[in-house]
């Protein structure tokens with residue numbers, strides 16, 4: 001049974017996939033209400049109210065996935081999640097339209113003083129001259145951050161005959177042209193816009209993007225909107241420019257601290273606000289809840305997620321295609337890790353044949369996770385493997401080759417340690433399964449699973465029989481035996497598989513024979 005904690009207000013209807021799943025037990029409680037049970041949850045679902053800190057992750061020892069029913073993940077410590085192998089997913093598409101519509105509504109309200117007029121009329125005033133507004137028609141709108149929401153907003157602004165200028169360092173000129181917007185530098189956008197709205201995520205680069213210095217470059221009388229994240233427009237700087245009358249008005253849906261208490265912006269009549277309502281529509285809430293509910297369920301049942309922040313996103317189709325190879329590389333990594341009993345500096349993997357056309361970065365993550373699992377005492381998976389490798393100073397890289405050695409596909413891995421290198425080559429044969437076809441330059445053919453002994457010995461008559469007899473005397477049944485050698489009379493290898501783990505004492509007794517060079521136990 002999977003334990004799922006829904007810590008924020010998320011649509012019940014949207015959560016139906018989880019509520020109806022027979023293998024899920026769903027709890028709707030704030031984190032503070034289940035302090036004693038935090039270690040039991042497999043999945044955590046949040047919106048923007050819950051902050052997923054490193055401290056919380058430490059308490060949630062069993063956590064496998066954090067799902068954000070919305071876009072912004074600035075309330076989740078992604079690095080700490082990744083380090084712990086916890087997948088973070090979001091629902092990037094479900095609230096785009098609602099947020100674009102809300103921003104548009106805020107813009108129209110701002111320039112026509114609708115909230116102020118509403119308060120005035122309800123106060124039994126009739127002061128028409130105090131609320132003379134400005135048309136949107138023929139005005140210049142500056143959109144900072146031209147992603148899903150920014151581009152939806154642009155469509156609506158153009159329908160109102162506004163000229164749309166955008167600043168987005170990740171947007172190509174050709175895409176801007178295709179979308180019919182004017183791509184500018186930030187400074188040029190600030191200089192030309194009558195109204196500026198921000199639609200970037202909150203990151204270290206966008207925090208305070210509009211500050212005392214940049215806001216000084218805007219037109220006198222400019223209007224500003226923030227329906228993205230508190231802090232993208234520095235609140236203290238905005239208050240200053242409102243105070244001196246440089247900024248004519250602002251519409252704010254999001255705040256640096258929510259709910260805002262002693263926020264200076266709340267003191268200005270020309271600032272209109274909403275309590276983080278961008279995504280608060282029935283439609284958006286149903287969409288995002290459904291998106292994360294399906295994804296969490298898929299993930300818990302071992303399937304790919306459709307929108308991950310810290311894992312390459314794969315379609316079901318692609319996931320099914322790469323699965324045999326991720327299992328193979330995990331095993332290759334595990335064999336390597338156990339055969340190479342010394343610190344390693346570099347892991348290099350070469351893909352050839354059909355596998356080379358697949359999502360190899362994911363397959364390499366599996367390889368690293370198989371390798372590292374046998375070296376460190378924390379849980380390693382595809383989420384945190386590359387981060388842990390980097391932390392440990394292990395470099396890794398991928399190559400593509402066309403030398404398939406006659407197989408449909410092969411994966412060769414070379415590990416460099418302090419004193420030697422070690423290599424392994426595997427293949428996946430359809431309807432037959434994974435095979436290891438070369439180990440440390442010895443051609444061989446074995447199925448990488450179960451309890452194995454990897455024996456290096458001198459190639460001379462009687463060795464294989466002696467090993468078989470010694471094990472037989474100890475009543476140990478050999479399930480399979482594969483042998484390989486490079487040249488007659490030189491060094492040779494045996495790969496034995498067993499139905500059970502072979503004890504240290506057995507290995508020690510086998511090592512007594514003079515023809516045995518090394519014996520390595522491999523557990524897969």
Ligand SMILES: NC(=O)C1=CN([C@@H]2O[C@H](COP(=O)(O)OP(=O)(O)OC[C@H]3O[C@@H](n4cnc5c(N)ncnc54)[C@H](O)[C@@H]3O)[C@@H](O)[C@H]2O)C=CC1
Nearest residue numbers: 071072099145146147148149168170200201227228278279
């Ligand atoms: N008020 C609300 O309730 C809601 C707020 N949001 C906020 O809106 C943000 C944007 O959402 P989407 O449009 O869906 O995201 P998106 O990822 O589609 O778009 C973000 C855009 O910002 C651009 N960008 C990134 N760094 C930038 C920088 N330094 N300068 C300029 N542009 C930069 C990116 O290239 C991208 O095009 C979210 O991250 C979230 O914080 C989202 C939904 C609801």
Ligand SMILES: O=C(O)C(=O)COP(=O)(O)O
Nearest residue numbers: 047048049070071072279
């Ligand atoms: O999706 C987002 O980024 C939002 O800001 C929406 O936040 P909420 O889920 O309404 O708390």
